[in-house]
Amino acid sequence: MHPRIGWLRGMAITGATAVSLAAGVAVAAAADTPSLGNGDCWQASTPLTCAWNHVGVKGYVWFRAIDQFSGTKPAYLSPAQAAVNAWNSAPGPQFVSFTPAQNDVWTYMKVDTEGQNGSGGHTVICDYITKSCSSAHQPYDIWYSTAYINTSYGDVYTAAQRQNDWGHEFGHSMGLDHNTTDSGAIMWPQLYATVGGPNSSDIGHWPGCTSGGHGMDCIYGLGD
Amino acid sequence: MHTLPSRSRGVRLALAVGLVAVGVGGAGAVHAFVQSQSKTPSANTEAGLSDAQRNALYEQNTAAFETRLKAWYAHLDQQHLDLRTLRRVGMMASVEPPAADTLAAALAKADAAVTVVVTAVHTAQASAMALPESDVTVTVVGQAKGSVAHSIVVHQLGGVIPTLDWSGAMIEDADGQPMLLPGDRAVLLLTRSADGGSYRLESYTGEYLVDAGGDVAAMPGNPFHDQVTGLTEQAFHAVVAAALHN
Numbered sequence: 225m226h227p228r229i230g231w232l233r234g235m236a237i238t239g240a241t242a243v244s245l246a247a248g249v250a251v252a253a254a255a256d257t258p259s260l261g262n263g264d265c266w267q268a269s270t271p272l273t274c275a276w277n278h279v280g281v282k283g284y285v286w287f288r289a290i291d292q293f294s295g296t297k298p299a300y301l302s303p304a305q306a307a308v309n310a311w312n313s314a315p316g317p318q319f320v321s322f323t324p325a326q327n328d329v330w331t332y333m334k335v336d337t338e339g340q341n342g343s344g345g346h347t348v349i350c351d352y353i354t355k356s357c358s359s360a361h362q363p364y365d366i367w368y369s370t371a372y373i374n375t376s377y378g379d380v381y382t383a384a385q386r387q388n389d390w391g392h393e394f395g396h397s398m399g400l401d402h403n404t405t406d407s408g409a410i411m412w413p414q415l416y417a418t419v420g421g422p423n424s425s426d427i428g429h430w431p432g433c434t435s436g437g438h439g440m441d442c443i444y445g446l447g448d
Numbered sequence: 449m450h451t452l453p454s455r456s457r458g459v460r461l462a463l464a465v466g467l468v469a470v471g472v473g474g475a476g477a478v479h480a481f482v483q484s485q486s487k488t489p490s491a492n493t494e495a496g497l498s499d500a501q502r503n504a505l506y507e508q509n510t511a512a513f514e515t516r517l518k519a520w521y522a523h524l525d526q527q528h529l530d531l532r533t534l535r536r537v538g539m540m541a542s543v544e545p546p547a548a549d550t551l552a553a554a555l556a557k558a559d560a561a562v563t564v565v566v567t568a569v570h571t572a573q574a575s576a577m578a579l580p581e582s583d584v585t586v587t588v589v590g591q592a593k594g595s596v597a598h599s600i601v602v603h604q605l606g607g608v609i610p611t612l613d614w615s616g617a618m619i620e621d622a623d624g625q626p627m628l629l630p631g632d633r634a635v636l637l638l639t640r641s642a643d644g645g646s647y648r649l650e651s652y653t654g655e656y657l658v659d660a661g662g663d664v665a666a667m668p669g670n671p672f673h674d675q676v677t678g679l680t681e682q683a684f685h686a687v688v689a690a691a692l693h694n
Contacts, residue, residue, distance in 0.1 A: 327492055342605050342651055346541035348577050356612040357513050359579055360620040361538040368506050370577055389542055396540040402623055413623040414545040
């Protein structure tokens with residue numbers, strides 16, 4: 225990235241963060257509702273944010289992708305980069321990159337070989353408070369996480385399917401649950417999809433945080 | 449399919465600024481925000497650590513968790529655990545799409561279609577970072593397709609896992625194939641593993657629970673869910689038989 229562009233982006237991030245804390249004043253009551261989707265951390269026991277972003281209030285979050293797969297699976301790299309870029313360039317509170325950022329939360333990206341067990345990929349989140357790790361969707365203070373693609377499926381994927389699977393697992397690593405009503409969402413749970421990045425359901429713009437939606441804006445408290 | 453609006457982060461920032469202006473003018477809103485802050489700001493205890501140090505910290509934690517998880521499973525009395533009392537949570541995993549769009553096609557893909565009663569469930573997790581998987585032992589009380597033994601083991605994604613704080617257990621369910629529990633009566637569409645050693649449920653179309661009243665329920669995400677859910681078991685068997693003979 226050109227240093228100037230990076231600087232500008234950095235400035236934008238800083239400004240947005242500062243504003244977002246205050247913006248919560250206006251959106252808190254609307255967003256803090258128990259009707260936000262099934263199981264997302266926002267509505268459960270971590271009422272302010274589900275990522276351990278060192279701030280403790282609603283706001284923007286930085287996730288850093290850690291490549292631990294391309295040494296053995298170089299063909300998986302380009303789709304992974306595309307998935308990360310798609311999340312980063314989408315609206316929402318998340319900034320996602322392979323490069324470091326202050327107070328970033330790590331997501332290891334790995335491959336495993338679990339055989340044809342029915343799952344093409346999964347995510348394990350490790351919780352900062354309890355230090356426990358789990359692949360179950362439940363409230364977390366996300367300390368670090370690991371997104372896996374099962375090579376038994378990944379090796380026969382097209383590049384678009386790999387991008388979809390990486391993007392899907394990255395959504396989990398940030399706290400998102402499955403979206404079982406919108407097949408155009410990256411969080412649609414079925415393999416072999418070719419959706420390349422998050423859509424309005426994944427971000428929380430549709431149908432809206434106060435209307436049963438549970439995308440990134442909703443679980444990080446930015447609201448509608 | 450819904451597409452993202454094309455607004456930029458800059459536009460969002462402008463909106464946020466506007467919301468601030470609204471927020472500072474409303475004492476009620478300020479009160480709501482203060483009340484909602486149950487978490488105090490936390491210091492970044494990893495500030496200043498190198499990447500290598502952070503990586504070592506995470507690896508150390510994962511290894512410690514792995515040790516504790518193995519001990520937890522080793523001491524868990526799964527045989528006497530009342531699984532029906534446990535909280536159920538979803539699995540963060542992508543799964544195979546439905547095996548077929550129609551019951552006839554699903555039956556055609558199945559190696560066996562059987563009515564069973566579940567007798568036991570045993571969960572194992574290959575590693576701390578692996579998915580939990582379970583061996584579900586069932587007694588076969590009826591066969592519509594295939595020839596299977598009186599008692600077989602169905603291998604299922606998901607199973608019993610510890611709560612994050614280790615205070616109890618819960619059940620992790622994969623999308624499209626919720627865990628079968630001891631005492632469940634169900635019609636199952638099964639595929640044989642490549643080595644022939646075990647059976648698996650067809651994704652989304654493999655599990656039909658029979659409730660205490662004798663009615664059948666397909667799983668959420670089954671493409672023909674509405675056509676079969678609510679049928680009596682007897683009626684469902686008739687539909688299965690008809691599909692097999694057509």
